[in-house]
C-alpha cells in the first residue's frame with residue numbers, strides 16, 4: 001500500500017504557482033528524498049501533505065487519510081519543520097511531556113526517557129532549552145516529531161547545521177525508524193544524506209516534479225557512460241537554470 005499519495009496536487013499563492021500538479025505514490029515503509037532548489041515548492045508540499053495548507057486543486061492522502069482531514073491526520077504523522085515549535089523556557093523533558101499531553105498519550109514518561117537516552121540527551125533533559133546547542137535543540141524537536149510513533153514522518157532539513165556526531169545520531173535514528181516500518185519523507189539540501197537513505201528521490205523545480213527514481217537509476221540517467229556521477233550532478237542537470245538566473 002502507499003503511505004503517501006498525491007494526485008495533481010496544486011497550490012497557488014496569488015501570482016505564484018508554488019506547486020504545479022504533483023503526482024506521488026510513496027510505498028509504506030520507504031524513504032522518499034525530496035530535493036529542489038530554494039523556492040522550488042518543497043515546504044509548500046510538506047505543508048499540503050501535513051494538512052497545514054489546503055490545496056488550490058488536486059488531492060492527497062497520508063496513511064490513507066485525506067490531508068484535508070487534519071484532525072484524523074495528526075495521529076498518523078510526525079513533522080519536523082524547518083523552524084520547530086519548541087519553547088525555549090522549557091526543558092527538553094518538559095517540552096516532550098507537553099507534546100505528549102497535547103497528543104493525549106497515556107503514561108508517556110518511560111517512552112520520553114527511552115527517547116532521551118536514544119539520542120544522548122538524557123543528561124541535559126532537565127536543563128532549559130535556551131541553553132542548548134543547535135544539535136540539542138534539533139534532537140529535542142526530532143523526538144517531539146516521533147514521540148507518538150507516527151506511521152509517516154516528514155523531515156525538513158533534519159541534519160542541517162548539526163555537527164557530525166549529532167547528525168550521525170539523527171541519521172541512525174532515521175534508519176532505525178525506517179527499518180521499523182515508518183515511512184519517511186525527507187527534504188534536504190544535503191545530498192549525501194539522501195543518497196545514503198532514500199529508496200526513491202524526487203526533484204522539484206519551479207513547482208514541478210522534474211525527476212523521480214532510485215538514486216542509482218537517476219545517476220545512470222544523467223550519464224549512462226560514466227559510473228561516477230553523483231546526485232549533485234543529477235540535481236544540477238534536472239534543475240538547470242538559464243545562465244543569467246544563476247547567482
Ligand SMILES: Nc1ncnc2c1ncn2[C@@H]1O[C@H](COP(=O)(O)OP(=O)(O)OP(=O)(O)O)[C@@H](O)[C@H]1O
Nearest residue numbers: 013016017018036037038039040041042043044045
Ligand atoms: N505563504 C506564502 N505566500 C506567498 N507565497 C508563498 C508562500 N509560501 C511560499 N510561497 C512562494 O511559493 C514558492 C515556493 O516556496 P517554498 O517555500 O515551498 O519553496 P522551498 O522549495 O521550500 O524553498 P527553500 O528550499 O528555500 O526552503 C516560492 O516562490 C515562495 O515565495
